[in-house]
Amino acid sequence: MTYIFVNLPTTDLDRAKEFYTALGFGINPLFTDDNAACVVVDDNIMFMIVTREYFQTFTDKQVVDPKTHxxxxxxxxxxxxxxxxxxxxxxxxxxxxxxxxxxxxxxxxxxxxxxxxxxxxxxxxxxxxxxxxxxxxxxxxxxxxxxxxx
Structure with a gap:
């Protein structure tokens, strides 16, 4: 079985969690902490909403601002x-x-x-x-x- 994890940077983790739960998605507490929240879209698709600082630890590339890029x-x-x-x-x-x-x-x-x-x-x-x-x-x-x- 293949799972898809889409990592999305955020400047405000609590606000992001509120937004995605308002859409009807759940939060998996086993993969949620102060750096990231695992938003469950369906059984095989998750959004990892990650603070920009933590997101940067996954790449050597510049993290773009999704408001402008x-x-x-x-x-x-x-x-x-x-x-x-x-x-x-x-x-x-x-x-x-x-x-x-x-x-x-x-x-x-x-x-x-x-x-x-x-x-x-x-x-x-x-x-x-x-x-x-x-x-x-x-x-x-x-x-x-x-x-x-x-």
Whole structure:
């Protein structure tokens, strides 16, 4: 079994924990201390929210400020368009921001959000038949033409 741990720097660990629990994610206390919090997204995916100082001990590279530089965009799927909007509303109410407009490509609906530190999270719903067929075939079947590259 493969687990995914996404490490995200924070300037305020308590604020970050409040933000991620407001989205409905849990905290694993076995991997949480004064330097980091293990946010459980699902059984195999965890966000390690790490103080900037502790994060720096994992790399010799400069740790960028996620408010001004993009290093990664973490995308998570949802079960419906409504679920995307629900998690976005929770994120915004918990101090997050939506730096870009909602994207609706017909086969995929997504919202790009930032946590209070500026780390980018994308929540998206993709039509199951678009996953099976590919976006161009799905859109052609819907009579929408090719918007997959839009």
């Amino acid at each position: 993009a290093q990664a965009l973490t995308a998570l799927t949802c079960d419906s368009r409504e679920a995307v909007d629900e998690v976005a509303a929770k994120a915004l109410a918990a101090g997050g921001a939506q730096p870009r407009e909602t994207q609706d490509l017909g086969f995929m609906y997504s919202r790009s959000l930032e946590d209070p530190d500026g780390n980018t999270l994308e929540f998206l719903y993709m039509e199951p038949s678009a996953v099976e067929q590919g976006p161009d075939a799905y859109l052609a079947e819907q009579g929408a033409g090719s918007q997959a590259s839009a």
